[in-house]
Amino acid sequence: MLEADVAVVGAGAAGLSLAHRLARRAPGERRVTVVLVEAPPGPLRPPPRTWCYWEAGPGPADAALTASWRRLRVHGPDGTAVECDIDPLRYKMLRSDDYECLVARDLERSPDVRRLEAAAESVEAVDGGAVVHARTAEGRPRQVRARWVFDSRPPARLPAGRTTLLQHFHGWFVHHDRPVFDPDVVDLMDFRTPQPAHGLSFAYVLPTGTGRALVEYTEFSAAVLDAPAYEKALRHYTGEVLRLRERDFAITATETGVIPMTDAPFARRTGPGVFRIGAAGGATRPSTGYTFAAVQRQTRAVAAALRAGRHPLPPPAHSARSRAMDAVLLRALDSGRVDGAAFFTRLFARVPPARLLRFLDGRTRLHEDLSIGLRTPVLPMLRSAAELPFLPRRPAPLPGAPRPPRPAPHTAGPPRSERNG
Template sequence: MLLTTRRQQARRRREGPDALTGRKTTGRTTRERMVLHAEVAVLGAGAAGLSLAHHLARPGPRARRLSTVLVEAPPGPLRPPRRTWCFWEAGAGRYDDALTAEWQRLRVHAPTGRPTENDIAPLRYKMLRSDDFERHVARTLDDSGHVRRLQAAVETVSSDSHGARIRARADDGRPVTVTARWVFDSRPLACLPPARTTLLQHFRGWFVRTDRPVFDPGTAVLMDFRVPQPPRGLAFGYLLPTDPHRALVEYTQFSDAVLPRQAYEQALRHYTDDVLRLGGFDITATETGVIPMTDARFARRAAPSVFRIGAAGGATRPSTGYTFSAVQRQTRAISVALHAGRHPLPPPAHSARSRAMDAVLLRALDSGRVDGAAFFARLFAQVPMERLLRFLDGETHLYEDLSVGVRTPVLPMLRSAAELPWLRRTPRHEP
């Protein structure tokens, strides 16, 4: 007993006065229940959960350290699959050490094949794979001394105005209870909130290694519309070269339903063989994803002390499916509020103006009034690419938004905007 006490005291001295406290109590089951106490609990270790934990692990020089528990699902179906995140930002970023690649030139191919290529300086388009991101964040958490990682499957979350209680089960089957003043839940929603329009961005990608040097590693292809278009929505290829022989090649659709796996394989084979003409290549890895593009209203507060962050909190941009940049803005703001002792309600991931414009675009695409491939190709051809990327990130001024708007099909967009107030918001049962 004395030895255990000394070990606990030594650990607490190393971790500092705000260290996590924990104790074990005997529950009604045959296993001991682990009980942890912290000021902040983060549920889920995808982009949002890891980003918030990373921000909390690196407070400013005068900020108080906050004891934090990051609850991540054990290996299995609850853990997020490996994925690739792409985003643009100006200059150096906090995750540059973990990047797979970055590009300053982007290209878009119209359905006719005509390319539009531009330098996006001062922005850079960055590619970050989830495994590299997790390793990068893990090093920061290990060095912090006040953030603990716990592998457990969350079962219930209850809350009142004084805090929250999380009941979970560790990967060894032991019950776990975590109590915290604030909880930030990044786990995927069981179903989407009611919406007037919901499309799905669904894709499959191949990481390929070609026999001959066919890629230009200095230019990424953001959208390539030289693929067959669906009756409604749009489809495009996506090409991220990392060297002359290696690239991520994806086939993506915006539509109301996913495809059978074989359909993605056929589309990718057509794109790599008939459009890109890669010749011989090996597939070294694959990835698949489905991203909801919706004008639903996402609740950022689930209970008095429980908040939703990331895609579950509305961080996905409805018009594009991009999420990572909004997650960084949202989690950075939460961290600043917590370290300043303010109420940490997550801010809206996107402005009201951006969400309103996205709702109009989604309705125009879903109704078939706008040819999606021609729409995006025209925007990239007529608007400076750097400005368009800032527009898609919600970083433009009103006059810049108007300069983009006049280059869209005005009458179909106005008709879509006029009918939105009369449309009912209906639930969609798929996650």
């Protein structure tokens, strides 16, 4: 049995970030020993994925970035473009395999961190801590005993919430022989996509050169699409909107994902010495799906507590006020009272970009939140807020559940009117 002060279960963004912070011990700091339990190659290990976030100045992952930008653009459904400079922030693109390589180099040099390639099966509370029961790829059982366990594995099911939407997406990494992309500007949300009858859709373009980009189609809705539907949506966007002929570019890789967007509360503690971190601990922002920046705040606080010898309960990833605003927006979108495409386009057109990104990251003050709220459709939002206390919390659908027959989408065109009913 391995023993350590801390066991980190899972090597996604949260697990790697926490292990990385604990591996970098400054002179004079308290030593914290760590075992990182990561799934062997196979179905339990997530495929490579892209994380995007914004921050001011240099950050701990900068050496692994694919690209970064200071200009963002949003296209409304009618084609109207809003372009903005987000200085002093930078919008950053990070591939998970590049981040894993960056972290691995530091973990190898650290005498405080050991890595165990095994699939965690359960976490058992014991006197003075907990034991992680795991199994190697060859089927051999392994155990790790630790004072504190931080579990970042996805929960078996989502907690019950009043509103749950799924942000689901499929993207192409595109290589074009001609300079068809502007490498200085990210198309963050392009609503020139056929809008579903329920929810919203958009595309985004992350250019990594004049001929290379990640082009991704995204929906916020109750259930995922099948593979042909995603491919059809991307062919429509690249062909009809970007005006790229399919024979002129190569698709070098793809990525697909599902992010639950829910107002359900996530438990941050599941035992006396067992905690949940990352998306499993509520780090995903319910209204946007962004997670990576909140993971960094969460793991920074946990590492600081462990170094100081304090109780390391992860702090809430988002403030109570932010979660309350997200619950209202999710209800407004799910009820159809607010047209999501018009809503987000209006925010980017009317709110200073740096302030809006701080708002989306939950870093604004109350008076800033109120000023932004006045730029939203007030009556539908107020009605959604008023009915929230009376809505029951229900078990949320699991990502990937079978999708009911899809109604015919609206064609791309002028924004649908926002309903006050």
